[in-house]
Amino acid sequence: MKKIIVENLKYKYPLTDELALKGISFDVEKGEFIGIVGKNLSGKSTLCQALVGLVPHFYKGGYGGKVIVDGLEVSKSEISELSQKVGIVFQNPFTQVTSCKLTVYEEIAFGLENMGISREEMRKRIDDSLKLLDIYKFKDRNPFDLSGGQMQRMAIASIIAMRPEIIVLDEPTSQLDPKGSEEVFKAIQNLSKKGMTVIMVEHKMEKIAKYSDRVMILNDGEIVDFDIPQKIFSRGDLDKYCVSAPAFTKICKGLGIKSKATGLYPITIDEAYDLVVNYNE
Amino acid sequence: MKVLSLYQERDTIIHKVDPISKILYIIISIAIPIIMPYKTIGLVCMGVSIVLLLIAKVFKKVIPLVSFSMIILLSIIIIQGLFNDSNKTAAFRIGSIVFYKEGLLFALEICIRVINILCAFAILVLTTKPSDLIESLVRRGLSPKIGYVLSSVLQIIPQMSSTMATITDAQRSRGMETEGKLKVRIKAFVPLIGPVVMNSLINTRERAMALEVRAFNSKANKTYLNEEQNNSYNKAIKLILVILFIFVVAWRILI
Amino acid sequence: MKKSNMWSFKLSTASIVLIPAAVGINYIGKLFAGVLKLPLWLDAIGTMLASMLGGPIVGAIVGATNNIIYGLTMDPISFIYALTSIAIGLVVGIMAYKGWIKSIGRAIVVGLVVALVSAIVSTPINIVFWGGQTGNIWGDAAFASLIANHFPVWMASFLDEILVDVPDKIATVLIAYGVFKALPKKLTILYSNDNELEQL
Numbered sequence: 001m002k003k004i005i006v007e008n009l010k011y012k013y014p015l016t017d018e019l020a021l022k023g024i025s026f027d028v029e030k031g032e033f034i035g036i037v038g039k040n041l042s043g044k045s046t047l048c049q050a051l052v053g054l055v056p057h058f059y060k061g062g063y064g065g066k067v068i069v070d071g072l073e074v075s076k077s078e079i080s081e082l083s084q085k086v087g088i089v090f091q092n093p094f095t096q097v098t099s100c101k102l103t104v105y106e107e108i109a110f111g112l113e114n115m116g117i118s119r120e121e122m123r124k125r126i127d128d129s130l131k132l133l134d135i136y137k138f139k140d141r142n143p144f145d146l147s148g149g150q151m152q153r154m155a156i157a158s159i160i161a162m163r164p165e166i167i168v169l170d171e172p173t174s175q176l177d178p179k180g181s182e183e184v185f186k187a188i189q190n191l192s193k194k195g196m197t198v199i200m201v202e203h204k205m206e207k208i209a210k211y212s213d214r215v216m217i218l219n220d221g222e223i224v225d226f227d228i229p230q231k232i233f234s235r236g237d238l239d240k241y242c243v244s245a246p247a248f249t250k251i252c253k254g255l256g257i258k259s260k261a262t263g264l265y266p267i268t269i270d271e272a273y274d275l276v277v278n279y280n281e
Numbered sequence: 282m283k284v285l286s287l288y289q290e291r292d293t294i295i296h297k298v299d300p301i302s303k304i305l306y307i308i309i310s311i312a313i314p315i316i317m318p319y320k321t322i323g324l325v326c327m328g329v330s331i332v333l334l335l336i337a338k339v340f341k342k343v344i345p346l347v348s349f350s351m352i353i354l355l356s357i358i359i360i361q362g363l364f365n366d367s368n369k370t371a372a373f374r375i376g377s378i379v380f381y382k383e384g385l386l387f388a389l390e391i392c393i394r395v396i397n398i399l400c401a402f403a404i405l406v407l408t409t410k411p412s413d414l415i416e417s418l419v420r421r422g423l424s425p426k427i428g429y430v431l432s433s434v435l436q437i438i439p440q441m442s443s444t445m446a447t448i449t450d451a452q453r454s455r456g457m458e459t460e461g462k463l464k465v466r467i468k469a470f471v472p473l474i475g476p477v478v479m480n481s482l483i484n485t486r487e488r489a490m491a492l493e494v495r496a497f498n499s500k501a502n503k504t505y506l507n508e509e510q511n512n513s514y515n516k517a518i519k520l521i522l523v524i525l526f527i528f529v530v531a532w533r534i535l536i
Numbered sequence: 537m538k539k540s541n542m543w544s545f546k547l548s549t550a551s552i553v554l555i556p557a558a559v560g561i562n563y564i565g566k567l568f569a570g571v572l573k574l575p576l577w578l579d580a581i582g583t584m585l586a587s588m589l590g591g592p593i594v595g596a597i598v599g600a601t602n603n604i605i606y607g608l609t610m611d612p613i614s615f616i617y618a619l620t621s622i623a624i625g626l627v628v629g630i631m632a633y634k635g636w637i638k639s640i641g642r643a644i645v646v647g648l649v650v651a652l653v654s655a656i657v658s659t660p661i662n663i664v665f666w667g668g669q670t671g672n673i674w675g676d677a678a679f680a681s682l683i684a685n686h687f688p689v690w691m692a693s694f695l696d697e698i699l700v701d702v703p704d705k706i707a708t709v710l711i712a713y714g715v716f717k718a719l720p721k722k723l724t725i726l727y728s729n730d731n732e733l734e735q736l
Contacts, residue, residue, distance in 0.1 A: 010736045011736075012734075012736065014725060014731055015721060015722070015725065019736075049490075052494055054490055054493065054494070056733055057733075058489070058490060058493060058549075059731070060731035060732060060733045060734075061731075061733070061734065062733075062734035062735070062736045063733060063734070063735065063736055064735065064736030065736075078498065078499075079493045079494060079496075079498065080493075080496040080497070080498050080499035080500070083493075083494050083495065083496045083499075084496075087494065088494050090487060090490070090491065092487060094484075095484050095487035095488050095491060096487075096491040098429075098433070098491070098492065098495070099432075099433045099436045099437060099488075099556070100428075100429045100432035100433045100436070101432070102284065102412060102436075105506075106506060106507075109506040110495055111495035111496050112504075112506075113503055113504055113505060113506060114425075114495060114496040114497060114499045114501070114503065115496050115499055115501055116499070116501030116502045116503060116504050117504060118504060119504065119505070119506065119508070122504070122506055123506075142284075144436065144440065155491075158495065159494070159495075162495070162496065285605070285609045285610075286608075286609055287608075287609055287610075346611070346612065349610075349611045349613070350611075350613060352671075353666060353669060353671040353676075356669065356671075356676055357666060357667050357669055360667075360669065360676065360679070360680045360683070361667055363680070363684070364680055364683045364684040365683070366683065366686065366689070387667065388667065391665070391666065391667050394665070395613075395665060395666075398612065398613075399612055399613070402607070402612035402615070403612070405608075406607075406608055406609070406612060411605075411608050411609060414608070426547070426552050427597075429552070430552060430555045430556055430597070430601055431601060431604065431605065433556035434555075434556045434559045434560070434601060434605045435605065435609070437556045437557065437559070437560040438559070438560055438563050438605070440560075441560045441561075441563060441564045441567075442563075442564075442567065445564055445567055445568070445571075449571070459571070459572060463574075463575075466572040466573065466574060467572075467574065469572055470568060470569070470572060470574065470578075470711075471711070471714070473568050473572075474561075474564060474565060474568050474581075474711075475715070477561075477564055478561050478564075478581070478585075478715055479715070479718070479719075481557040481560060481561060482554075482557060482585075482715075482719060482723065483723065484557070485550060485553045485554050485557050485723075485726075486550065486723060486726055488553045489548075489549040489550040489552070489553045489726070492549055492552075492553065493549050497549055498549065
């Protein structure tokens with residue numbers, strides 16, 4: 001079964017006349033890692049929020065089309081129902097802290113208490129999440145006494161404790177320092193390896209290229225392209241969409257070095273290295 | 282990070298009593314002196330509270346609590362002693378200023394009432410963690426959303442205080458004057474408070490979204506990570522307090 | 537601000553999150569007023585802002601929460617004055633709903649009404665607990681001179697309270713009004729209950 005089905009999704013925020021999403025359609029299979037790129041205000045955040053029900057239920061506004069997530073139709077389901085199927089992590093680690101709990105352990109329990117999970121099951125899930133995100137050692141600390149990267153990992157842990165099979169990450173490392181960003185990407189990779197379906201909006205193209213099964217370019221509320229990263233980053237018109245190819249891809253593009261097998265430019269540093277070495281031989 | 286609380290960690294029997302019983306105690310120790318207006322009842326209740334505070338080993342910590350009100354109590358003693366309408370009998374003089382017995386007694390009544398209330402509250406406030414109190418209330422029916430609100434304030438206030446120090450320094454280093462004439466100080470208020478206020482309001486949107494996706498509006502029956510502390514004597518204490526209250530009311534009505 | 541029903545108890549999540557933020561703003565107003573040694577309390581800016589944004593119920597809850605938390609964690613006497621804070625939240629919320637925060641002039645009127653209501657609610661509490669005093673030097677000095685001249689206690693107490701409340705509440709309303717005006721519309725609509733979902 002397809003994990004996510006989006007059919008002609010249209011959305012308009014209240015008080016505006018312009019559509020933020022102009023008729024988006026795509027599918028996502030279970031376990032896929034999807035990267036979403038595009039310039040600011042292209043609709044990336046709106047799309048992310050449409051997958052979890054914040055669009056439209058939080059804002060209201062104007063909504064058209066269908067989004068079906070793991071069998072649930074978003075427009076007909078409550079956000080709290082959807083939170084068991086799909087989770088979302090935002091940019092700002094600070095505003096995702098509930099501020100009503102005094103330890104990291106209790107913080108992660110918050111969503112589970114709301115859902116009515118039994119105490120035994122709660123403890124199991126929290127321990128699992130803490131270990132998966134490598135923050136078990138912080139479990140008794142106050143949530144506000146963590147670094148940005150640690151806080152963001154706590155946010156991810158809080159979401160996955162609710163056991164959704166899909167996780168959406170909207171620029172999860174934009175407000176983090178390089179160390180924090182690495183910690184978060186490592187965690188996301190772990191999740192993906194465990195079979196989680198991941199949708200990630202990011203500007204760090206090297207990461208998008210490295211982790212994604214498919215990459216979507218959004219522009220002005222519409223899908224420009226949705227394909228494997230090699231094809232996306234080999235495009236010649238990436239500038240138009242304010243998308244920058246990974247550094248090594250750019251170098252190969254400049255030198256005209258393509259992979260002989262696919263006719264496309266390399267997207268990982270290892271691939272690029274091999275091709276450049278071969279080129280020079 | 283500092284959490285907003287007057288809680289004193291001790292291992293006494295009073296600490297183990299559940300918060301609801303303590304709330305009942307407060308209500309009763311305020312109500313009884315009102316229902317039975319014998320002058321000494323107030324002192325008796327205050328005495329009981331002080332004994333409980335001593336058992337809880339927190340008596341010394343009551344002093345700062347009471348000192349909040351000390352200044353105003355002092356001013357009440359002075360003003361009532363000097364100017365109370367029913368002043369007739371002189372009590373003592375300081376130079377040419379006369380303090381009257383009626384006013385002083387009136388002021389004394391007020392002092393006893395206030396200190397009584399403070400001591401009763403102190404038992405609750407010094408021996409209970411606010412988070413435990415809030416959770417007890419939510420377990421007994423307080424809306425979990427209100428519980429969320431109360432718990433959040435406990436952390437938001439210390440945070441805002443620490444941001445304040447940073448902002449004041451930042452603005453001062455930009456040349457803002459915070460001392461001097463009244464006009465100068467007034468002008469400083471808005472640039473100091475402005476950024477914090479705007480920031481916290483703008484953040485509410487993201488905070489609300491983050492809560493929503495953590496099933497904040499779920500209709501399921503809420504469960505609790507922590508186990509409820511239930512000691513055998515809690516029921517007994519509540520029963521005793523309620524019986525005492527009914528007894529006092531009956532006494533007043535029948536006698 | 538058009539709301540389907542200003543007395544609706546159904547609070548949106550955004551309104552709920554607004555409440556602790558507003559209490560924080562109250563606290564910080566009080567703190568800065570202290571640091572700058574201003575002769576005003578300025579401890580209700582958040583309550584008034586919350587009322588302007590979310591209506592009287594939200595404002596009242598901010599007021600109640602404010603005093604309950606102060607009572608639990610700083611000064612138990614605050615508990616009792618929760619009634620006053622609730623009244624402030626209700627008054628500003630009702631007047632805001634009826635369009636009284638459209639201009640500075642109107643805002644000043646709101647300030648006066650709030651001061652009056654606040655004094656009316658606080659005076660009985662002051663009389664029962666403090667024999668009529670308020671704890672403010674200027675107010676209590678006025679109180680002392682009034683009862684020295686045989687004014688009735690309730691009148692002296694009321695005037696004591698009003699003397700302090702009028703400048704304080706007017707200043708508070710103006711500050712809250714200023715902030716309210718500066719907020720983006722995108723934010724203010726989050727708190728209103730009558731957005732409708734449109735089918736496209």
